[in-house]
Amino acid sequence: MNGMWKPASKPLQLSLPETVEGEFHAVWMNARTPAPSDPIPDISNLHFVDPIEAQSFKVAKRAEEHAAGRFLIAHLLQENGYIVEDYQIKRDEYRRPILIGPEPISISITHSGGLAIAIIGPTKLSVGIDVEPDSGRQRNLLPLMASGAExxxxxxxxxxxxxxxxxxTNLVWVVKEAIQKATGLGMGLAPQSFEVLGKEVITINSQSYRIHSWQPLFAGQATNVALAHITDRA
Incomplete structure (x- = not known):
């Protein structure tokens, strides 16, 4: 094991599109991208880390991603006036991280390409966020992520x-991952089973979700970011 974990950079506010409904707050930061042979950091100093889950990490990259996301959730809570120690993060039956505490808060975490993003918002507007570097996707991925007209x-x-x-293709993939997170079903919701291309609102299991996607620069790196949340708008 390596020394105690520390963040790779300072969390910065992530500006959300004006179309986002509800009071959401998001931050991002650079995350370490260790080599496969690097020692696994000790992340037990973080409040939201489950020691049992942390012990299951076999490579440093997975531990770094896990730590970065949970560090950002703690940062968001503290910055918005919540007492971090009053909350815990548990996983539901679909392994979605759920924030447990005195006030209902929806959370979502994403990490890719040396970036980590976290968002909090009202539980009634269950949220999902995803990020991927704008490095494209291969054509052979299409049958695994889309069907029909899409x-x-x-x-x-x-x-x-x-x-x-x-x-x-990369943008569609990111949007679908955000939807999978917002529904709470993860990969239990097959990406081929719903369409997002050209849509702002989609309905899954009788619930409508608003889609937002944009392409910000993080430290000069072009990325695709997608956010999905429950909406009452058709």
Whole structure:
């Protein structure tokens, strides 16, 4: 094991699109990307880390991602006037992290490409967020993430311009991951079972979800970010 974990950088506010409904707060920071052979850091000093789960991490990268996300949730709570020690993070039957405490708060965490993002908001507006570097996706991924008319549109995009289609495929993937998190079903909700391309609101299991996607720069790195939350709007 290595020394006690420390954040790789200072958390910074993530500006959300004006279309986001409800009082959400999000932050991001750079996360370490250790080599496979690097020692696993000791993350037991973090309030929201489950010691049993932490012991299951076999590589430093997984421990770093886990620590960064939970550090950001604690930072968000503290910055918004909550007592961090009054809350715990548990996993539900779909392994979604749930914040347990005196006030109902919805949370979501994402990490990829050396970035970590966390968001908190009202429980009634269950939220999911996802981030991926704007490095594109391969065409052979399409049948694993889309079907029907959406798959046809993506295939047509690839026939026209591979670079643009690769970026579009990555964006669709990120949006679908945000939806999977917002529903709480994770990969229990097959990405081929719903369409997001060109949509602002979709309905899953009789519940409507508002989709927001944008492409910010993080430390000069182009990324795709997607946010989904429950909405009453059709």
């Amino acid at each position: 798959l046809e549109k993506l295939e047509a995009a690839w026939d026209q311009n591979t670079d643009a289609a690769s970026t579009l």
